[in-house]
Amino acid sequence: MADKILLAHGSGGKLAHDLVEKSFVKTLTNPFLDKLDDSAVFDLSGRLAFTTDSYVVSPVFFPGGDIGKLAVCGTVNDLAMSGAKPLYLSLAFIIEEGLALAELEKIVSSVQKTANEAGVKIITGDTKVVPRGSADRLFINTAGVGVIPEGVDISGDRAQPGDKVILSGAIGDHGIAVISQREGLSFSTKLKSDCAPLGGLVAEMIAASPNINCLRDPTRGGLATTLNELAKQSKVSIRIEEKTIPVREEVMGACEMLGFDPLYVANEGKLVAIVPPQDADKILKAMKKNKYAKEAVIIGEVAAKPAGRVVMKTVLGAHRIVDMLVGDLLPRIC
Amino acid sequence: MRELTMCLAIPVLIKSIEGKEAEVEIGGITRRISLWLTPEAKVGDYVLVHTGYAINVLDQGQAEETLALLREIAEAEGAG
Amino acid sequence: MKYISEFRRSELAEGLISHIRHSSKTRARFMEFCGGHTVTIFRYGIRQVLPETIEMVSGPGCPICVTANADLDKAIALAKIPNVIVATFGDMLKVPGSRSSLQQAKAEGAEVYTVYSTMDALKAAQDNPDKSVVFLGIGFETTAPTVAASILQAGEKGLKNYYVLSLHKLCPPVIRALLEAGEVELQGLVCPGHVSTIIGSHPWEFIASDYGIPCVVSGFEPLDILQTVDMLVEQVEKGESKVEIAYKRGVNPEGNQQALRLMERVFEPAPARWRGIGEVAESGLRLREKYKSFDAEANFELKPGPTVEAAGCICGDILRGVRTPSDCKLFGKTCTPESPVGPCMVSTEGSCSACYLYGEGLGG
Numbered sequence: 001m002a003d004k005i006l007l008a009h010g011s012g013g014k015l016a017h018d019l020v021e022k023s024f025v026k027t028l029t030n031p032f033l034d035k036l037d038d039s040a041v042f043d044l045s046g047r048l049a050f051t052t053d054s055y056v057v058s059p060v061f062f063p064g065g066d067i068g069k070l071a072v073c074g075t076v077n078d079l080a081m082s083g084a085k086p087l088y089l090s091l092a093f094i095i096e097e098g099l100a101l102a103e104l105e106k107i108v109s110s111v112q113k114t115a116n117e118a119g120v121k122i123i124t125g126d127t128k129v130v131p132r133g134s135a136d137r138l139f140i141n142t143a144g145v146g147v148i149p150e151g152v153d154i155s156g157d158r159a160q161p162g163d164k165v166i167l168s169g170a171i172g173d174h175g176i177a178v179i180s181q182r183e184g185l186s187f188s189t190k191l192k193s194d195c196a197p198l199g200g201l202v203a204e205m206i207a208a209s210p211n212i213n214c215l216r217d218p219t220r221g222g223l224a225t226t227l228n229e230l231a232k233q234s235k236v237s238i239r240i241e242e243k244t245i246p247v248r249e250e251v252m253g254a255c256e257m258l259g260f261d262p263l264y265v266a267n268e269g270k271l272v273a274i275v276p277p278q279d280a281d282k283i284l285k286a287m288k289k290n291k292y293a294k295e296a297v298i299i300g301e302v303a304a305k306p307a308g309r310v311v312m313k314t315v316l317g318a319h320r321i322v323d324m325l326v327g328d329l330l331p332r333i334c
Numbered sequence: 335m336r337e338l339t340m341c342l343a344i345p346v347l348i349k350s351i352e353g354k355e356a357e358v359e360i361g362g363i364t365r366r367i368s369l370w371l372t373p374e375a376k377v378g379d380y381v382l383v384h385t386g387y388a389i390n391v392l393d394q395g396q397a398e399e400t401l402a403l404l405r406e407i408a409e410a411e412g413a414g
Numbered sequence: 415m416k417y418i419s420e421f422r423r424s425e426l427a428e429g430l431i432s433h434i435r436h437s438s439k440t441r442a443r444f445m446e447f448c449g450g451h452t453v454t455i456f457r458y459g460i461r462q463v464l465p466e467t468i469e470m471v472s473g474p475g476c477p478i479c480v481t482a483n484a485d486l487d488k489a490i491a492l493a494k495i496p497n498v499i500v501a502t503f504g505d506m507l508k509v510p511g512s513r514s515s516l517q518q519a520k521a522e523g524a525e526v527y528t529v530y531s532t533m534d535a536l537k538a539a540q541d542n543p544d545k546s547v548v549f550l551g552i553g554f555e556t557t558a559p560t561v562a563a564s565i566l567q568a569g570e571k572g573l574k575n576y577y578v579l580s581l582h583k584l585c586p587p588v589i590r591a592l593l594e595a596g597e598v599e600l601q602g603l604v605c606p607g608h609v610s611t612i613i614g615s616h617p618w619e620f621i622a623s624d625y626g627i628p629c630v631v632s633g634f635e636p637l638d639i640l641q642t643v644d645m646l647v648e649q650v651e652k653g654e655s656k657v658e659i660a661y662k663r664g665v666n667p668e669g670n671q672q673a674l675r676l677m678e679r680v681f682e683p684a685p686a687r688w689r690g691i692g693e694v695a696e697s698g699l700r701l702r703e704k705y706k707s708f709d710a711e712a713n714f715e716l717k718p719g720p721t722v723e724a725a726g727c728i729c730g731d732i733l734r735g736v737r738t739p740s741d742c743k744l745f746g747k748t749c750t751p752e753s754p755v756g757p758c759m760v761s762t763e764g765s766c767s768a769c770y771l772y773g774e775g776l777g778g
Contacts, residue, residue: 180363191363243424253360256344256418259762309773315424316431316636318459321773326751343556343608343634345417360416368533370563371673380417382611382664385503385553386531387560389673390611390664394415397663401420404637407644408429411436 005099010129020127023105027112032088032123040123042088047148049084051075055140060107063177064192065268067140068107072114073197073268074219075144080202081215081271083154084146086118092126094139107138118197120144146199151210158213159234163302164280166273168201168293169194171223172251175265180254191250196269201290205273208286214274221325222264226272227310228324234274238310240300240322264325274302343384345392348377358383417663421635430640431463438467438647443599445735447473447589448606449763450634456768458636464643471598474588474688474733475606477553478505478761482687485581486511487718489550492579492710493524499542501535502550504528509757512722532564539568539576548710551580551699556608558582558699559673562680565701565708579710580700583686585609586617587697591688593625598735602646604639605631607661612677614669615657622655633661680705689757690730729756732765739766746770 008015032040060067079086173194218226231238247262287296310322346358372388381388493500507517520526539547568576610631618629628649632642642660686698701709731737739745749755758764
């Protein structure tokens with residue numbers, strides 16, 4: 001086989017078939033994918049969650065992961081944020097002509113490893129190749145489906161005054177890890193992306209108590225944007241305390257260096273949970289047992305006013321508004 | 335969030351020096367900066383960096399004195 | 415000692431706040447005129463923890479905000495010249511000039527590079543020998559020495575395609591102009607931290623001696639600002655007016671002699687235009703005759719076009735401390751960070767941007 005992806009690899013002919021069989025199906029193998037029908041056919045019943053995402057992160061390889069791992073985690077996490085057990089994913093590649101086959105295979109291997117950990121199967125896919133310059137090495141699109149257990153009703157509009165706000169761990173790792181690889185920014189760091197599949201964590205939280213009102217993962221726009229979305233959807237105020245929010249020293253350092261606020265930096269392996277006060281402690285306890293939420297902490301609570309706003313108590317004890325992200329500070333980090 | 339804001343000057347540690355440039359570190363992040371404005375800076379010094387240049391060597395003694403003073407005030411006010 | 419978290423500790427803040435509340439009996443208005451101080455004050459909610467006797471007001475401390483439209487238009491005109499790369503700090507990109515902005519010019523095909531340091535601009539000049547790289551020299555005395563150093567380095571490297579458009583400004587002259595204008599009555603000045611790192615504390619003496627206003631040089635962490643206010647209150651209550659340094663770890667009275675030497679070697683004082691204030695004598699920097707080969711003004715034909723000020727924009731008044739963002743009819747309505755009308759909303763250190771982002775109703 002050629003060592004670079006050519007336009008012909010996307011044309012549906014022999015070269016394309018070889019690529020799919022040898023580089024994709026062989027690694028991602030499962031009974032659905034192996035059939036290589038135009039669509040995957042399966043039985044599924046219950047309340048379903050369905051999501052779609054596209055991944056255009058640059059660079060495609062970054063400390064702690066790559067676009068393949070990111071694609072699986074992102075999709076799995078979107079499903080988990082509805083309380084669903086993620087089951088099946090679709091995977092579509094848009095490849096820039098000239099991408100090295102070895103790199104593509106490394107990414108597919110990453111997809112497989114992550115899918116295994118998350119307990120999901122890639123059951124259908126698509127491959128297109130576009131001319132040089134039309135895509136930045138590789139874009140990935142996914143869709144995912146999962147089943148929501150009985151008694152679970154999680155949605156952005158269910159936060160109630162009095163609820164506690166739990167954050168699963170330190171913020172800012174992913175955004176800083178990715179930007180540290182960008183050209184023109186001359187710094188090096190040992191920081192890794194926090195990219196992780198959270199389906200297992202959510203299942204453990206639900207087992208501790210199904211009374212979770214909201215779940216969301218703070219990706220682009222960071223914790224601040226996510227909390228604002230929830231506050232607006234639920235028409236409540238979210239009040240947080242600055243000193244409770246965990247931020248790694250390296251992230252603080254990079255943010256100081258670059259003038260960023262960690263509240264707005266992307267995360268790919270964290271979640272925010274809004275839960276009734278009487279369930280908060282047992283959910284927190286369950287979270288801390290999971291390897292992806294050892295630093296979970298209650299960062300605040302929900303109040304009635306000012307509705308739609310996020311208010312933070314600063315280290316001085318004063319209060320200030322935390323707004324949504326304005327503008328586009330870190331392009332293409334997801 | 336802000337873009338690469340010019341007005342910041344941050345305290346960083348000098349890890350090594352080559353000629354008029356230094357490798358500095360803050361919270362695990364390392365970066366190359368210029369010592370044109372602080373030729374007296376040594377490895378192990380903390381310097382304030384503004385737009386890629388060290389503008390001052392931070393005085394640890396002064397920093398500790400300031401903190402001690404603030405602690406005194408806090409104790410006197412019953413808050414420390 | 416890492417110099418950051420130690421100066422954000424809440425129990426030390428409580429002590430200072432308590433001390434300020436006990437000591438402050440006289441009504442006093444303090445002005446800060448360094449963009450970094452403006453941000454800290456808003457970000458940590460300093461106004462909320464100070465007693466009613468103290469009013470904090472912001473002055474012309476953000477170098478982006480005080481850049482006049484006419485000067486920004488020059489930079490945009492430069493960017494439009496073929497084979498010219500304008501290298502600028504990111505903050506300047508979105509500031510609206512009379513008709514356009516650097517970002518817009520870039521979208522229309524001009525070469526505009528965002529840089530963190532003049533070192534990046536020098537590298538761009540080395541990497542693009544067939545183009546001219548013009549560095550947009552914005553900033554006060556903290557930044558000017560770094561630009562001077564870059565010109566000397568360009569000379570050392572034999573670079574013939576590196577230029578600077580000097581829009582640098584000096585703080586003490588504009589403070590004198592403000593005080594002379596007498597529009598705002600002040601009982602204290604929070605003096606800039608890093609400008610003082612370079613120029614020392616002596617240049618502020620005239621404020622205490624000629625105008626009887628207490629001055630304290632401040633750092634940028636919340637504890638620094640609180641300590642500064644505490645020291646200003648003490649002077650006010652004792653009826654003193656002198657210059658003190660609170661930011662002792664970062665400033666010494668003589669400043670940074672090496673930086674001053676470099677600055678004086680390359681630059682000389684010149685008149686400068688300040689938004690909202692107009693022309694102030696000897697308040698800007700231009701390249702000396704000896705370094706004219708690096709001066710963008712001397713080497714390019716600039717056709718910036720007529721200067722137009724945005725209707726309804728009161729950035730000038732805000733910069734002089736006579737009006738606040740909430741006084742502006744455009745604030746939060748037609749002027750927001752996503753669609754700014756004036757620089758005070760664009761710059762991350764502008765009063766309007768800080769007020770908008772941190773949501774405080776301004777009243778002083």
